[in-house]
Structures are given as C-alpha cells and as structure tokens.
Amino acid sequence: MTKIKSVRTRVWTWKGPTVPPTGNFCTNASDALRIEGDAMASFRFHQWLTCEVEAEDGTIGIGNAALAPTVVKQAIDEWYAPLVIGEDPFDYAYIWEKMYRRSHAWGRKGIGMTAISAVDIAIWDLMGKLVGKPVFKLLGGRTKDKIPVYYSKLYAGPIESMQREAEEAMKNGYKGYKSRFGFGPKDGMPGMRENLKRVEAVREVIGYDNDLMLECYMGWNLDYAKRMLPKLEKYEPRWVEEPVIADDVEGYAELNAMGSVPISGGEHEFSVIGCAELIRRKAVSVLQYDTNRVGGITAAQKINAIAEAAQIPVIPHAGQAHNYHLTMSNVNCPIAEYFPVHDVEVGNELFYYIFEGDPEAVDGFLQLDDDKPGLGITITDKHLSNFEITE
Ligand SMILES: O=C(O)C(=O)C[C@@H](O)CO
Numbered sequence: 001m002t003k004i005k006s007v008r009t010r011v012w013t014w015k016g017p018t019v020p021p022t023g024n025f026c027t028n029a030s031d032a033l034r035i036e037g038d039a040m041a042s043f044r045f046h047q048w049l050t051c052e053v054e055a056e057d058g059t060i061g062i063g064n065a066a067l068a069p070t071v072v073k074q075a076i077d078e079w080y081a082p083l084v085i086g087e088d089p090f091d092y093a094y095i096w097e098k099m100y101r102r103s104h105a106w107g108r109k110g111i112g113m114t115a116i117s118a119v120d121i122a123i124w125d126l127m128g129k130l131v132g133k134p135v136f137k138l139l140g141g142r143t144k145d146k147i148p149v150y151y152s153k154l155y156a157g158p159i160e161s162m163q164r165e166a167e168e169a170m171k172n173g174y175k176g177y178k179s180r181f182g183f184g185p186k187d188g189m190p191g192m193r194e195n196l197k198r199v200e201a202v203r204e205v206i207g208y209d210n211d212l213m214l215e216c217y218m219g220w221n222l223d224y225a226k227r228m229l230p231k232l233e234k235y236e237p238r239w240v241e242e243p244v245i246a247d248d249v250e251g252y253a254e255l256n257a258m259g260s261v262p263i264s265g266g267e268h269e270f271s272v273i274g275c276a277e278l279i280r281r282k283a284v285s286v287l288q289y290d291t292n293r294v295g296g297i298t299a300a301q302k303i304n305a306i307a308e309a310a311q312i313p314v315i316p317h318a319g320q321a322h323n324y325h326l327t328m329s330n331v332n333c334p335i336a337e338y339f340p341v342h343d344v345e346v347g348n349e350l351f352y353y354i355f356e357g358d359p360e361a362v363d364g365f366l367q368l369d370d371d372k373p374g375l376g377i378t379i380t381d382k383h384l385s386n387f388e389i390t391e
C-alpha cells in the first residue's frame with residue numbers, strides 16, 4: 001500500500017493577452033448592483049489552481065479548481081493537506097469525509113468544498129495512475145462509444161457576429177449549441193426584445209434539429225424569468241440555465257414547475273446534500289454540478305446515483321477531463337458541455353493553457369482513451385511565459 005506523501009498547490013495567474021470585455025456580454029448576478037462598467041469582472045476566471053497529490057512511490061495525481069484560487073490554495077495548504085498526508089489514497093471516501101467533517105463549520109459550501117474538490121480529483125487521478133486505469137474505468141466504465149458534446153460559447157453581442165460564430169461552429173458537427181443572454185431585468189422590455197432577437201438569430205443558423213441551450217448565469221430574477229420563459233417556448237430550448245441566483249432554490253422550483261422551458265442549474269451548488277436538495281425540491285430538470293466545485297469525483301458519483309434514482313439527467317458544468325470521466329461512466333449523463341479552445345476571454349478555456357490531454361471535440365463528439373491512466377491530463381509548460389505562478 002502506498003500513502004500520500006505530499007500536496008502541492010500552485011495558482012496560475014494569466015498575464016497573456018485577453019479579449020477585452022464588451023457590454024451585455026453575459027447576464028450575471030452582479031447586474032442587480034448599481035456598479036457601472038464590466039459587470040462580468042467578478043466572474044472572469046483568469047486564475048486557476050492546480051493541486052498535485054504525490055504518493056510515496058512518486059506517482060502524482062492532478063486536481064484543479066477555478067473558483068477563488070488564491071483562497072482555495074490557502075485552505076488546502078493550511079487545512080486540507082495535513083488531513084490527507086499519510087492516508088492511503090484508496091481510502092478516498094474516508095479521506096473525503098475527513099476533509100468534509102473537519103471543516104464542517106465553514107467548508108460545506110464555496111471555498112471549502114472547492115478545496116475538497118481539487119484534492120479529491122487529484123486523488124482519483126492518482127488512483128487511476130497507481131492501478132493503470134482511466135478514472136472512468138474506476139467509476140463504471142465505458143457507457144458510450146464516444147461522448148456527444150455541445151458547443152458552449154456564443155456570448156451575447158451583435159447579431160451578425162453571433163450568427164457568424166454559430167455558422168463557424170456548425171462546421172464541426174455539434175448537435176447542440178449554448179448561447180448566453182446579454183440582457184436582464186435592468187434592461188426592461190427593450191432588453192427582452194434584444195434577448196429574443198438573438199435566440200431567433202441563432203436558431204436561424206443552427207435550425208431546429210440541433211439542441212439550443214440558453215444561459216442566464218444567475219443574471220435574471222424570478223419575476224423576469226416568469227415573463228421570459230413563455231416567450232422562449234417557440235424556440236424550443238433544451239434548457240434555460242441558472243435563471244436566478246443559486247440560493248433562490250424556491251425560485252428555481254417555481255420556474256421548473258411552470259413546465260414552460262426545462263430549467264438547469266447546479267454549477268454553484270456544493271456537496272452531495274446540496275445537490276440532493278435541488279433534486280428533492282424539483283428545482284432543476286437538468287443537474288449541472290461542476291466536479292471541481294461540488295466535492296470532487298467522490299461527491300459527484302454519489303450525486304449521480306441520487307439523480308439517476310430521480311431520473312434527472314446530469315450534464316456537468318464545464319468541458320474538462322474530470323467531468324468527461326463522470327459523463328463517460330454514467331448512462332444518466334447523456335452529453336457534455338464543451339468549451340472550444342479560443343483566446344482567453346471569460347477564462348472558461350484557461351485550463352487548455354495549463355493542461356495537456358483534455359480531449360478535443362471531433363464532429364460533435366469527444367473520446368476518452370481506455371489505456372490512458374487517471375484523468376489523462378498533464379500539466380504543460382508550453383504557455384508558462386503567459387502565467388505568473390504562485391507556489
Ligand atoms: O459554461 C457555463 O455554464 C458557465 O456558466 C460559464 C460562465 O462563464 C458563463 O458562461
């Protein structure tokens with residue numbers, strides 16, 4: 001048996017070129033504030049945390065997190081690392097409980113659970129490497145020949161540029177396209193019209209044989225969403241995502257119960273019990289936790305079982321390896337979100353500049369390798385000159 005010898009965290013701060021923010025780019029929770037300027041500022045992911053868990057034999061498992069990396073780093077360094085060092089990585093369920101219960105007073109949500117997620121993902125990558133198996137083979141194996149993915153970008157902007165982007169994406173054979181709303185309650189009826197014009201314009205390009213997902217990123221409220229959903233029905237969205245702030249579970253449940261348009265959410269929910277509550281209260285028709293926030297692979301797999309029992313499909317937030325392995329190994333995870341590789345904008349794509357091995361979509365699908373142990377990713381130094389690293 002090999003034990004965990006060390007935990008190394010690094011914060012990667014992007015210093016390279018970024019795409020400048022534009023107005024009405026994506027609604028978000030800050031829209032309700034009276035601040036002017038770049039409302040997406042606090043939702044830009046231009047930092048990332050890597051977490052490397054090393055076993056006594058030198059094998060290293062890689063985890064990561066994108067929420068508040070500098071604070072999560074401190075939580076791991078000062079609190080969680082000492083809890084896992086000396087443990088057998090194959091006691092992963094016990095290690096998870098140890099991290100969860102020893103920080104229960106403050107760690108059940110947000111920073112604490114994000115830190116637990118990064119450590120847990122590293123432990124699963126480590127276990128896969130120690131037994132020479134890909135993580136999905138440790139979770140349930142290959143439930144799909146390959147994973148169907150949906151193109152996730154189409155931030156709000158001039159209609160012509162959104163249509164050009166959709167036309168370009170169509171060349172890659174995606175069967176689903178996710179677009180962002182740019183207007184919300186503060187933009188009134190004119191903003192509703194602007195939203196509907198963009199949804200119609202994207203539908204004109206992708207047609208009605210492809211899925212269309214619509215993202216609010218917590219930027220609407222219950223009143224506005226109740227008015228918007230009936231107006232969206234004719235565009236047959238597969239779901240409307242995060243219409244209200246994550247704490248408004250009652251609002252989610254009311255919108256989902258309308259039966260107008262399926263509601264998705266969960267990327268800002270944390271822990272097994274947190275997601276079980278969303279399912280119990282029928283708050284979502286599609287559950288979208290992110291494995292590097294919700295509690296890692298240990299928590300995600302338990303949530304998958306609860307969701308399957310309720311027949312709520314799970315389509316994790318973010319196209320990253322840890323989410324793909326859960327999607328591959330669960331029939332109840334039908335498709336995956338896919339962030340196309342592009343210049344650093346919001347930062348969803350920053351992980352492409354830190355890791356190598358995240359699978360690339362081909363003709364609307366992606367593949368995982370049966371023979372690549374762990375998550376199948378490595379940390380690359382190819383873009384190191386564009387990062388400032390904090391050890
Ligand atoms: O991809 C998503 O679901 C997100 O919420 C990403 C965020 O940047 C808004 O698009």
Ligand SMILES: [Mg+2]
Nearest residue numbers: 215241242267
């Ligand atoms: Mg989202």
